[in-house]
Amino acid sequence: MGHSPFLPPLVIMGVSGTGKTVLGAQVAHALDRRFVDADDLHSAANKAKMGSGVPLTDEDRAPWLDSVAVEAARTPAPVIACSALKRTYRDLLRRSAPSLVFIHLDGPREVIADHLARRDHEFMSPDLLDSQLATLEPLAAEEAHATVDVDQSIPDVLNTILDSVNRMSA
Numbered sequence: 001m002g003h004s005p006f007l008p009p010l011v012i013m014g015v016s017g018t019g020k021t022v023l024g025a026q027v028a029h030a031l032d033r034r035f036v037d038a039d040d041l042h043s044a045a046n047k048a049k050m051g052s053g054v055p056l057t058d059e060d061r062a063p064w065l066d067s068v069a070v071e072a073a074r075t076p077a078p079v080i081a082c083s084a085l086k087r088t089y090r091d092l093l094r095r096s097a098p099s100l101v102f103i104h105l106d107g108p109r110e111v112i113a114d115h116l117a118r119r120d121h122e123f124m125s126p127d128l129l130d131s132q133l134a135t136l137e138p139l140a141a142e143e144a145h146a147t148v149d150v151d152q153s154i155p156d157v158l159n160t161i162l163d164s165v166n167r168m169s170a
Contacts, residue, residue, distance in 0.1 A: 006169050007031060008099045008169060009072060009076075009079075010077075010100070010101050011084055012080065012082070014136075015083065016129060017116035019150055019154065020105060021037050023161065024037065025081075031165070033077055034075045035081070036081070037080075037081045038068045041064055043063065046064060050128060053127040055132075061089065068082050068093060069097075086136075090139075101145060101168055102144065102145040103148060111151045112150070146161070
């Protein structure tokens with residue numbers, strides 16, 4: 001699928017272990033878009049905190065979200081992997097890129113926990129899953145979004161995301 005001026009900027013969102021980075025990179029490749037992994041924008045202090053199993057506060061996240069918003073605004077229609085767990089976080093990102101569409105990767109806790117157990121992440125402790133699930137605020141009807149179940153193969157999740165994006169941009 002080639003570059004289309006009608007495709008909106010995307011945020012591949014969800015808790016840790018849903019496949020945001022892997023799927024975000026694949027979506028960006030399929031759509032010929034720039035991929036941004038918001039994890040790369042965390043400060044060393046945030047990475048150390050999460051690595052020790054301590055959840056970030058809103059104050060910890062504020063400068064990070066500002067950096068993500070800058071990336072969303074400066075790149076035409078990027079694909080961004082970002083947890084975007086709270087409505088206030090998503091609203092902040094939308095202020096920089098009003099046409100953002102959120103693709104929420106979701107699934108049963110057990111499936112996500114299994115994904116976390118099988119991967120090696122630079123700083124995200126699997127112990128933070130329950131904290132992230134508690135922080136997650138469902139997307140509201142007025143937020144441009146699609147929810148995709150991650151309890152299927154990566155190629156199937158990718159195809160579902162691409163189908164959703166095509167429907168939303170038609």
